[in-house]
Amino acid sequence: MLPELQIAFQTIKHGTEIVKGLAAADKAFDQAEIKLKLNDVTGLLLDARAAVTDANDQLIERDAEIGRLREALRNKDEVTKQHDAYYTKDGEGQPMGAPYCMKCFEVDHRLVHLISSARADIKVVCPQCKNQFERRFASTIRPAGVEG
Incomplete structure (x- = not known):
């Protein structure tokens, strides 16, 4: 569990205990004590809200990273390296098409x-990265019999 969520659960639990104490209390509490306790609960709820927001931000970042890693895995299966570039594989696993940047990949x-x-x-x-490659090591590869 994310530490931020643990903090949120602890603060919500503490706030709930304060509210239960207020509800169970007899009329011995005066208005000043009730306001003080309500201010405590409000602060705890704000802390919990901030912790949940932080946890949500981390989950969004984590989901984005998972998406990038999935795309990287998919890309790895779809390309092959030849000389100074990567190329899409044809049906037989041979490089073809326009070259992709070796460094970026x-x-x-x-x-x-x-x-x-x-x-x-x-x-x-x-x-993207501005790296330059010699055209003879990173040129478009056309299927056999196709002229460019």
């Missing part, structure tokens, strides 16, 4: 297509 587990650089005749560049 290996470090960030993201598939980012390489694009032509200012020196398009010899370089391609990743629009």
Whole structure:
């Protein structure tokens, strides 16, 4: 369990005990004591709300990370490396299509297509990380018999 949720449950429990004590008390409490106890309960409920909000934020971040990891696993199965780039696998597991950035895939587990650089005749560049690769080691691979 997230520590924030434990804090929330403890503060709610404590607040509930205060309210039960007020409800069970006889008329011996004066107005000042009741207001003081209600202020205590209000503070505890605000603490619990903040803890639950923090826990929710952590769960959202965790879910996003799980999504990124699932995508990375799916991508890993769909691509293969050849020279300085990754490519989508064809039906036989061979590389084909436009190249993906090697650094972005290996470090960030993201598939980012390489694009032509200012020196398009010899370089391609990743629009994400800006790494440059020699075109001869990261060029588009077309299926046999298909002209580009």
